[in-house]
Amino acid sequence: MDAKAQDYRKYLDPKVLARLGGLELRARMIVEGFFSGIHHSPHHGLSVEFADHRTYAQGDDLRHIDWKLFGKTDKYYIKEYEQETNLEVVLVVDASESMRYRSDDSLLTKYEYASSIAAAIAYLTLSQHDSVGLCIFDDDITHFTRPTNSPHFWKTLIRDLEEGGPLVGAGRKRSSGKAVVEGGVKVSRALGELVERVTHRQLVVIASDFFDDVGDVLTGLQRLRYRGSELIVWHVWDPAELTLPFRGPTSFEGMEQMGRLLADPGALRVRYVEEVEEFCHRLRMGCGKLFADYNRLSTGSALDATLSSYLATRSRRLRSRSSRVLGGG
Amino acid sequence: MNNAIFDIATVGAIGFVHPALALAGAACGAIPIIIHLLNRRRHRRVQWAAMRFLLLASRRSARRLRLEQFLLLAIRIAVVVCVGLLVARPYFPASGLLPFVGTGVHRIIVVDNSLSMSSSMRGAAGLGSGVRSGSRLDAGLRRSHELLAMFSPRDSVSIVTLSSPATTVVGHAAFDRRFLSETIDSIAPTQASTDVPGGVRAVLEIIEGSSSAPGNRAVYFVSDFQRSDWLRDSAYAGRENGAVPGNLAGNLPTIAATELGRLADVLANSSENLVLVQVDGETRRNASVTSLSAESAFVAPGLPLRFEASIGNHGDAVLQGARVQFRSGGRILGESPVAKVAAGGETLVSVTTQFAVAGTHTVEARLLGVGEDHLAIDDTRFHTIEVREKTRVLIVDPRSTARFNESEGAYLAAALDPGSVGTRSGPGRSRLTYGDLADASRRFVSPFSVELSSEHELAYQGLPEFDVVALCNVPSLSRSDWERLGRFVEQGGGLLVFLGDEVNIDSYKMSESLVGGALLPATLLDVARPAQSLSDAPDRAEVIRLSREGLTHPFVREFARQDSSGLFDARIEAYMRVRADAATGEVLWTYTNGEPAWILGSRGRGSVLLCTTSANMRWNTLPAKGDYVSLMLNAVSFSARGSGVLRNVTVGGVIRERLSAVEASLPISVSPPADFIDEAPSPATIRVGNGLGVEVGPVMASGAWGVRVGGSERSFSVNVDPSESLLEGASASAMADAVGREMRWVSASAGSFARRDEQAARSTEVSRAVLWMVVGLVFLESLLAMLFGKPLGKRRDEAAYV
Structure with missing residues (x-):
């Protein structure tokens, strides 16, 4: 890996990303950083999936002549690539108040982390001429844009993500005038609403902390799955939420109006971690049953694994479609 | 020495040597609770998103956590309380913990x-x-x-x-x-x-x-x-x-x-x-200096004075080769060898010295070269004397204004201070001259300051200003005068009484019923006139004189050594027959017929010396003898020593010193002996008669002590009780x-x-049991804290679950 590639790779580190100003720049740098590690040039071969050969005809681009085959057969063949325009990705980002949490050791809130990676995926998707849509929710869906492959959409998406961030405090209202529900945001309700808006097979990428009843969440995901959507679940955590690292008597002020608890974290730590792991385990198991791709993300960890996971899912999806096309042909 | 009286208190079946510490220890039990409460107040606040998991964990752990934390808190309180009780020294009274035994x-x-x-x-x-x-x-x-x-x-x-x-x-x-x-x-x-x-x-x-x-x-x-x-x-x-x-x-x-x-x-x-x-x-075996005293009570600057130390041999072997070193003010006055002293015997050694300046002087007699000696402290003895520029004498004489040969007081005054003869005090003070006697005597600087007064003027005299009051043929005194004289003697004054033909016996009986007992050491009976003149006693053997026998007292001892003294030849033509008080009167000198001549009594710090004959030549011929002056000097000096008695006290006694009104306002400090290592007792101002004084003590160490009043230092001697040497x-x-x-x-x-009963050594060792209890509790606390999942080093931060 050359020095330039190494330089871009650093943008996969949240600590470095957090220093970048806007979400747009952050998303671009994520993509640059991710591909600099696996290609010599990030712009070569993008959205190019080989399908078949055909005989050269006048007017064909000489760059697509398969010169190796010419050497074997002494005939000109043109490489044919599969058409990629029918992949629709819906990015679903949780903007509930709990996503606003950021521990002292973290540099990004869970929402910032989720929106950064969503923007990066959108950039990547649009670059591959796929369609991408955006859904932002807290207790309801607050913003929804149908998938489109317009390159200009990416700027709009960036703006929507920046404006649709979590609101703060009791009595908070969306621009729609709808009050936020007290006692915790119902992710399941937002998913239920999303089902109504997903009209055909789409790749639904959900980034949330899923602080809701795990059964309700899985029910919502199941309904999406029944609609024919493929699911990628990004379960976003702050590192502190996984370990409860506090010491000494601490008063925990619950976000989303969850009340207050004065406790000794040391005495509760073991039990708390058990509860968190139990929750994650149940969600992961539920996702597995739905053939959804479950990823637990920590806002302190690098983003390449997340992107890899996304691309692997996309690739698998295209391959299965391709095999269906060839089988039919 | 630990003189503290230890108080105790019991709580139920447990008693405490230091109950105040027990209370403090019990109060310390609140420390863990206070720390807990303070920690509650000093918690940090954090915003928390994953609240549902925390609430779940809290709900499911609450009971266990409360139990654990309360258990730890109870153990910590017990540890602190036990440590407090340990310091308070608990014990079990027999009737408390062990009623069955x-x-x-x-x-x-x-x-x-x-x-x-x-x-x-x-x-x-x-x-x-x-x-x-x-x-x-x-x-x-x-x-x-x-x-x-x-x-x-x-x-x-x-x-x-x-x-x-x-x-x-x-x-x-x-x-x-x-x-x-x-x-x-x-x-x-x-x-x-x-x-x-x-x-x-x-x-x-x-x-x-x-x-x-x-x-x-x-x-x-x-x-x-x-x-x-x-x-x-x-x-x-x-x-x-x-x-x-x-x-x-x-x-x-x-x-x-x-x-x-x-x-x-x-x-x-x-x-x-x-x-x-x-x-x-x-x-x-032990040899000691059993006493040290000045032979003559009269001490004046420049006059030779002999100190006498008594050396006692309390062992069972002959003491020989020893010597006594006399020291004063850091200089050696002399060293006297001690003659052989048989087992249980005593001997005297002396040294003669003089003091140039007035004031208090301490002389030390140190016994050296005694060989085997089992008690060293009694080998040194101290004696403090007061050297006075003038001894103040008030002579009370009804004929103080009469002719010289008619006045007893004039004879006495001439003996004490020839230069002052004729000086009288009180109203109508005048100067009488007695010709050549007075003229010749003026060249002599007397250590006495004499004043003459009549008995009627006695009421106006400030007696505390005098060291000695001499009554010379005073016919009678009022009861208040006798009472004043009684108080004067009690406070250390000397009273010298000479009788004569004008004495009213009934008035003198009044002195026997004073507050505090009789003042005079004898009861006056009647006047005896054994012989009026030589012609009345042709046989010289029938003439009454002063006896040569039984002169052991320091007052008269020096005359006994001089057989040729004219005092023994003086005729006693009349005297007062008296009955000496068996309890307080000590007959120092008798006449040849056995009747008392000089009787010594004491009252408080002072002494009373009664002469049963006259001070002039009306009843005897003593004034015509050469030693008359010496006799009078001795009599007055011995009477005057009372105020100095408290300069020599025994260990355990107190030092007292009279202060003038001016001195009472000056700073007073105490100088203990050089080898005294404890804290010196503080001086206390006390009331002495109508005036003020300072008291120090009890003094518990022998040696030369000093009391500094303003710029002047008064010396005192503190000696061990010689009976402890046996x-x-x-x-x-x-x-x-x-x-x-x-x-x-x-x-x-x-x-x-x-x-040595092991059980006895163990049973009431409650402290040891409590100590083990503390160790056990600390171990248990550590173990439980570890079991409850808290590293030992972090337990302080983790107060009880709220």
């Missing part, structure tokens, strides 16, 4: 720590002054520890020390053996004498306050049982004040024996419950005879009490 015995240990107990028990010579090493007191403390170990754990113990003044060291019924053991170890030797009556009084007070049954009380005297303390009243009492020495050879019933008998009567079974533990029955123990039979009761006697040669 019955009531214990209240045992009182009386430890003699007087000077004689400081004597060494080693056989070698050159023992030095290291009194604690191998001393009788060391043996006594060992015996006390043995007793303590022998007592049952149910027994309570009190401790009294016997050196003057006897002190109750542990007055309550103590059970804590470690505390008692430490208290015994803290008993220090003193230079004071044995105070048996005080010790018995202290024991009786403890018994009176004891809750144990009458049969359950036992008293243990741990002492050397000196014969001089227990079987004889002080042999040397008052010697330096001129009193008659006690009977050294006799075996008289003593106050100590009487008091011990009284104690035996109080104890139900004295043969078992009154135990005398003798620590040393042997007679130890290192001869009483025998069991002698003690039994003296007390007249059955007592248990444990001789010095008896073996160790030995029966």
Whole structure:
């Protein structure tokens, strides 16, 4: 890996990303950083999936002549690539108040982390001429844009993500005038609403902390799955939420109006971690049953694994479609 | 020495040696709770998203956490409280924790720590002054520890020390053996004498306050049982004040024996419950300076003065080769060899010196070269004298204004201060001249300041300004005058009384009924006129003169050495027959017919000297003799010494000094002897008669003490009681005879009490049990904290679950 590639790779580190100003720049740098590690040039071969050969005809681009085959057969063949325009990705980002949490050791809130990676995926998707849509929710869906492959959409998406961030405090209202529900945001309700808006097979990428009843969440995901959507679940955590690292008597002020608890974290730590792991385990198991791709993300960890996971899912999806096309042909 | 009286308090079945610390310890139990509450107030606040998991964890762990945290908190409180109680020294009274084992015995240990107990028990010579090493007191403390170990754990113990003044060291019924053991170890030797009556009084007070049954009380005297303390009243009492020495050879019933008998009567079974533990029955060799005094009481600047030291040999071998070094103010006055002194004998050595300036001077007599000597402190003795520029004498004479040969006072004044003859005080003061006598005498600078006054003017005289008042043929005095003279003598003044044909016997009888007892040492009877002149007594043998016999008192002793003194030839033509007071009157000199001539009495700090004849030539021819002046000088000087008596006190006594009104406002400080290591007692201002004085003491160390008033220093001598020098123990039979009761006697040669009961050593060691409890609790707390999942180092941060 050359020095330039190494330089871009650093943008996969949240600590470095957090220093970048806007979400747009952050998303671009994520993509640059991710591909600099696996290609010599990030712009070569993008959205190019080989399908078949055909005989050269006048007017064909000489760059697509398969010169190796010419050497074997002494005939000109043109490489044919599969058409990629029918992949629709819906990015679903949780903007509930709990996503606003950021521990002292973290540099990004869970929402910032989720929106950064969503923007990066959108950039990547649009670059591959796929369609991408955006859904932002807290207790309801607050913003929804149908998938489109317009390159200009990416700027709009960036703006929507920046404006649709979590609101703060009791009595908070969306621009729609709808009050936020007290006692915790119902992710399941937002998913239920999303089902109504997903009209055909789409790749639904959900980034949330899923602080809701795990059964309700899985029910919502199941309904999406029944609609024919493929699911990628990004379960976003702050590192502190996984370990409860506090010491000494601490008063925990619950976000989303969850009340207050004065406790000794040391005495509760073991039990708390058990509860968190139990929750994650149940969600992961539920996702597995739905053939959804479950990823637990920590806002302190690098983003390449997340992107890899996304691309692997996309690739698998295209391959299965391709095999269906060839089988039919 | 630890003189503290330890108070106790009990809480239920537990008693505490230091109850205040117990309360403090209990209060400390609140510390963990306070820390807990403070931690609650000092929590940090955090915003928290994953609240549902925290609430779940909290809900599911609440009961267990509360139990764990309360358990840890309780253990921490217990640890702190136990440490507090440990410091307060808990104990279990027998009647409290162990009611089933019955009531214990209240045992009182009386430890003699007087000077004689400081004597060494080693056989070698050159023992030095290291009194604690191998001393009788060391043996006594060992015996006390043995007793303590022998007592049952149910027994309570009190401790009294016997050196003057006897002190109750542990007055309550103590059970804590470690505390008692430490208290015994803290008993220090003193230079004071044995105070048996005080010790018995202290024991009786403890018994009176004891809750144990009458049969359950036992008293243990741990002492050397000196014969001089227990079987004889002080042999040397008052010697330096001129009193008659006690009977050294006799075996008289003593106050100590009487008091011990009284104690035996109080104890139900004295043969078992009154135990005398003798620590040393042997007679130890010891030589000492038993007294040191100035031969002549009259001290004036520039006049020679002889000091006499009495050297006693209290051992069983002849003392020879010793010498006495006299020192004063850091310079050696002289050194006198001591002649051979037989065992039990005494000898005198002296030195003559003079003091150039007036003031108080301390002379030290140090016995050197004595060889084997078991008590070093009594080898040195001190004596302080007051050298006066002028001794102030008020002569009261009804004929003070008459012709010289008609006035007794004029004769006396001429003898004391020839230059002042004719000076009289009071209203109508005038100067009378007596021709050549006065003229010739003016060249002599007298150490006396004499004033003449009539008896009518006596009421106007400020008596405290005088050292001596001389009544010369005073016919009568009012009761108030007698009362004033009585107070004057009590406060250290001297009263000199000469009689004559004008004396009204009935008026003088008034002095016998004063507040505080009779002032004069004899009762006047009538005038005897054995011979009016030589013609009335043709046979010279029938003429009454002053006797040459029995002149032992310092006042007259110097005349006895001069056979040729004219005093013995003077005719006594008349005298007052008197009856000397058997209790207070000491006949110093008699006439040849055996009738008293000079009688000495004392009252308070002062003395009264009564001459039964006249001071002039109306009743005798003494003024015509050459030694008349010496006789008068001696009489006045001896009378004047009263105020100086308190400059020489015994260890345990107090130093008192009269202050003028100006001096009372000056800063006063105390200078202890150079080798005195304890804190010097503070001076206290006291009322002395109508004036003020300073009091220091009790002083517990021998040596030359000083009291600095403003810029002037007054010296005082503090000496050990010479009776403590007789290192001869009483025998069991002698003690039994003296007390007249059955007592248990444990001789010095008896073996160790030995029966060291392990249970006794253990049972009341509550402190040790509490200590183990603390260790156990700390271990348990650590273990539980670890089990509850908290690293030891972090437990402080993790207060109880809220």
